[in-house]
Amino acid sequence: MKKLLYLLLLIPIAITANDKKTPSAIKEVTVYLNGAQITRTSNFVLNEGTTELKFTGLSPKIDENSIQISGLKSVSILSMDYGINYLDKFMLMPEATAMIESTKKLTEEIELLKNRISGLQEEELLISKNRQVSSTSESLDLEKLKQISTYYRKRITEIRDEIFTINKEIATKNTAIRDLNLQVKELTSGPAVAQGELVITFDTTITINLDLVLSYIVSDAGWVPTYDIKSENTSSNLQLKYKANVYQNTGNEWKNVKINLSTGNPVKQTTSPVIDTKYLNFVSGYNYQSKAIKKNKYYYNPSVKKVTGVVTDASGQPLPGCNVLIKGTNIGTQTDFDGNYTIVIQRGQELVFSYIGMQTAETPIYASIINTKLDEDNEALEEVVVVGYGTELQGKVAGVRVRGASSISEPKLPLYIVDGIPIPDFTEGDIDTNDIQSLEVLNSYKATAVYGSRASNGVIVITTKKSTTEDDVTNTTFAIKKPYSIKSDGDLIAIEINTFKLETTYQYLAIPIINENVFLTASFKNWEQYNLLPGEANIYFKGGFAGKTVIDPYKTTKEMVVSLGIDSGITVTRKQDRNFKSKSFLGNNRVLNRAYDIEIKNNKNTAVTIKLMDRIPLSENKEIKVSEIETYNANYNDTKGLLTWEVNLNSKETQKERFSYQVKFPKNKHISL
Structure with missing residues (x-):
């Protein structure tokens, strides 16, 4: 029994003897737009x-499910446990440890100096005693006594001067110790520091040497794309320098490690969706149908401290009074009459745009210029129009049958137009109310004028929702050749990815209806091959800083155009011709005549070619008629209502352009030109 007890006591001792902390070092980091993979x-x-081995000094922000281990050879892992340990700061800070060591060294030096003082004091005491003996000796003549006294006086003075100097040195060292202690206190004050620990239990049948590779995903790290665009003059190609502002606050310093930059996002939801059968039944009121989760293309940029931009509707019209709020805070502003806004970013990572009748939009703070378009709130429209339209139409048009509305049996049925196509045998259940974007009822008089005799019983015009998809660019990884050291403090470290020479086309652009300045723009094609991401760009022209712009490949089609700034050497003015302006009435309609004169002048010493643009309004309502259009020298895109001139001006030359149009609409209504 005693022998068995002895063996049982030995077993835990043997296992504990194998437990030990195992050092590891960060060798490679793949930084994602949001997060990082540590190797x-x-x-x-x-x-x-x-x-059982314990790997200490890891990040406290590890995604436990992302931990991967390789290099095991024939070794098996029995268990793995990740946790967080809270340690005193001085245990983790080499600066504090070095200061404590310096304090110890200074203390030892002070003790040695004090020993020197003790020796000097003993010497002074001995000299004093010898002086007393010498003064009482009768064998010394007067001259000899003077010499001895002079020596004693000189030596005692030297001793006291040396003690004084040593005390000054001790005082200096004591001051240094006090300063070091204050710095250590400042560094190590506050709560304990969190550090991750990974405990792994291995099992092997042989003694083996392992080169283990441990990788995991951490949060609170990422990189932000940024660009430098440089041009020497309008005859040279653009130079595009693609850079990354890398930041991390993971709890571990990355010391001289290999850096990879990836456009991927490891924290995205990667679980595939599951679809089930949908069963139909009668519903009452508005039946909400959840929307598909969309992909987010933009990522938070911690370097942005102020954001400006313009908020418009889908047609490009500015939205005055739109609320702009930093998500999670009470910091906000409103757009002005032209839809412009400016907001200072004190904290927070997303902006929220809200406007009555529009869908609320949220976007990460990814640049200092964020222009936003808001779509109509179709769900609110459905609640007002579609949900009640069954009952409403039953009182207006016979035989309306759409899911969610009861049928009324009438011999005369209206004509249904769905997405512009007549549906002669429209029946209940053909369209779900959740799929309807808008609905319009035309009485027999209006309907016959548009659709002919088949619409004599009226027309119901239904427009259904159109689904949209958003695709991310293919994930790309940039391997940075130079190793970097990045502290865990959240500061931005600029890393150059690549530099490209772009075949560039320069053009002067003037749109005086929007801005009465002439801008120099540069455009280039085949930008897709460079794997660009949305980000801010610093513009340098002719060796000087020309301003900032935003590169957004998601909003770019064939050509990418960047503005190089305003050229004050070219002026443009746009004025309404007051002599042509008129207002009159024709029956039940009001008639407005408008004409505009544009003058553009080249004050430069060289000839220039300018792209001049303006617009003629288009009608979205058949009761508003735009006619009598005179475009003169302009190229007119009647689909978009845009006017374009190519103006060639010699030095000091001036040119004038003109256009006009007429608008007719019911006199009891108002429009905004």
């Missing part, structure tokens, strides 16, 4: 049997 290496020997 650590560790070399150690495993003895035969079961061994």
Whole structure:
């Protein structure tokens, strides 16, 4: 029994003897737009049997599910446990440890100096005693006594001067110790520091040397695309420098490690969706149908401290009074009459745009210029129009049958137009109310004028929703050749990715209805091959800083155009011709005549070619008629209502352009030109 008890006591001792902290080092980091993958290496020997190793000093922000281990050879892992340990700061800070060591060294030096003082004081005491003996000696003549006294006086003075100097040195060292202690206190004050720990239990049948590779995903790290666009003159090609502002606050310093930059996002939801059968039944009121989750193309940029931009509707019209709020805060502003806004970013990572009748939009703060378009709130429209339209139409048009509305049996049925196509045998259930974007009822008089005799019983015009998809660019990884050291403090570190020479076309652009300045623009094609992401760009022209712009490949089609700034050497003015302006009435309609004169002048010493643009309004309502259009020298896109001139001006030359149109609409209504 005693022998068995002895063996049982030995077993835990043997296992504990194998437990030990194992050092590891960060060798490579793949930084994503949001998050980072850390790769650590560790070399150690495993003895035969079961061994528990503890890897300390890891980040406290590890996604436990992302931990991967390779390099095991024939070794098995029995268990793995990740946790967080809270340690005193001085245990983790080499600066504090070095200061404490310096304090110890200074203290030792002070003790040595004090020993020197003690020796000097003993010498002074001995000299004093010898002086007393010498003064009482009768064998010394007067001259000899003077010499001895002079020596004693000189030596005692030297001793006291040396003691004074040593005391000054001690005082200096004491001051240094006090300063170091204050710095250590400042560094180590506050709560304990969190550090991640990973405990792994290995099992092996042989003694083996392992080169273990440990990788995991951490949060609170990322990179932000940024660009430098440089041009020497309008005859040279653009130079595009693609850079990354890398930041991390993971709890570990990355010291001299290999950096990879990835356009991927490891924290995205990767679980595939599941679709079930949908069963139909009668519903009452508005039946909400959840929308598909969309992909987010933009990522938070911690370097942005102020954001400006314009908020418009889908047609490009500015939205005055739109609320702009930093999500999660009470910091906000409103757009002015032209839809412009400016907001200072004190904290928060997303902006929220809200406007009555429009869908609320949220976007990460990815640049200092964020222009936003808001779509109509179709769900609110459905609640007002579609949900009640069954009952409403039953009182207006016979035989309306759409899911959610009861049928009324009438011999005369209206004509249904769905997405512009007549549906002669429209029946209940053909369209779900959730799929309807808008609905319009035309009485027989209006309907016959548009659709002919088949619409004599009226027309119901239904427009259904159109689904949209958003695709991310293919994930790309940039391997940075130079190793970097990045502290865990959240500061931005600029890393150059690549530099490209772009075949560039320069053009002067003037749109005086929007801005009475002439801008120099540069455009280039085939930008897709460079794997660009949305980001801010610093513009340098002719060796000077020309301003900032935003590169957004998601909003770019064939050509990417960047503005190089305003050229004050070219002026443009746009004025309404007051002599042509008129207002009259024709029956039940009001008639407005408008004409505009544009003058553009080249004050430069060289000839220039300018792209001049303006617009003629288009009607979205058949009661509003735009006619009598005179475009003169302009190229007119009647689909978009845009006017374009190519103006060639010699030095000091001036040119004038003109256009006009007429608008007719019911006199009891109002429009905004």
